[in-house]
Amino acid sequence: MEKLLIIILNAILVSTIMCLADRLNNRIHIFIKRSFCMHCGHVLHWYDLIPILSALLTRARCRYCHHTYGMHYAYLELVGVIVGSYLFSDMIAWITAYLLFFLALEDWHTERIHANILIPYIVYLIIHFWHDSKLLTACAVMIISLFLVYHRKAMGSGDIPVLLILTLTTTTQSFSLALLLASVSALLYLVKHHVHRLPFVPFLYFGWLSIILIEKIAISIAP
Ligand SMILES: [Zn+2]
Structure with a gap:
């Protein structure tokens, strides 16, 4: 029931x-x-x-x-x-999955997202993981993202809160794998569809969700 x-x-x-x-x-x-x-x-x-x-x-x-x-x-x-x-x-993974699902749908259709809705959740995650080393990863990701958004103009500002959410809801290793999977899948999409730009949040979501599910399935079938 x-x-x-x-x-x-x-x-x-x-x-x-x-x-x-x-x-x-x-x-x-x-x-x-x-x-x-x-x-x-x-x-x-x-x-x-x-x-x-x-x-x-x-x-x-x-x-x-x-x-x-x-x-x-x-x-x-x-x-x-x-x-x-x-x-x-897993409440954190569950809430994150729904928030990112909504933003991925938005980004896919309009290439704009209401990233501000993530801010209260980011504050909650920072307090929740206050003594965790992943906060250092989040700071590093934030600095690199700010450089890529405002200096290189290589990605949109809405990607920053999404990347912060990804760092705060995974281990550093899982975040790296999720980012790699997102980048490879985005690159394949660019090549296949002969386009020069794409909404990145759906690919970040795909990378994050794949890694989270693989980890959970691996833990559940481990002897
Ligand atoms: Zn009708």
Whole structure:
């Protein structure tokens, strides 16, 4: 029963975060109460909004105007529910995963993020890890990031809070691996799509999440 409640909670959260990101990316006020079809404007009923199931039953089409909104919503919701439920026992990893998921969606669509929402969480993590050596890593990352953002203009200022979150929620070794994975995957994307710039937060999120999951799975199967 407890596991079912955790799955339902994560399904609602993933769906809500995707809805919030969609509204912000389409410049729609986030406090409009009822969800509606972005194409025809028809207000959606509760049975149109069941995470994963509604998209599968309607083949990712609006039931009113038949506009296709894409199965990627259902796939993202499914992956989000599995990952969110798996990380639920580690509150810091769980909260971080949802915050970065939202910012990754924002960055992917608009190449701008509301990085300020991370500041209270960064303050909390600094207090929580006050005597931990990872604070030194965070300081070093902050100095290098400031140089890259304001002198070399090689990345956006919104990447700084995200990088700080990554350093504060992993070990120094894991952070290095996550950054390497993010950079390699971003480089492959640049080469494959013949583009010169890309939103980096989704790749940082991918690198961080991959390393966190690999570490947790390795610990759980270790004899
Ligand atoms: Zn519609």
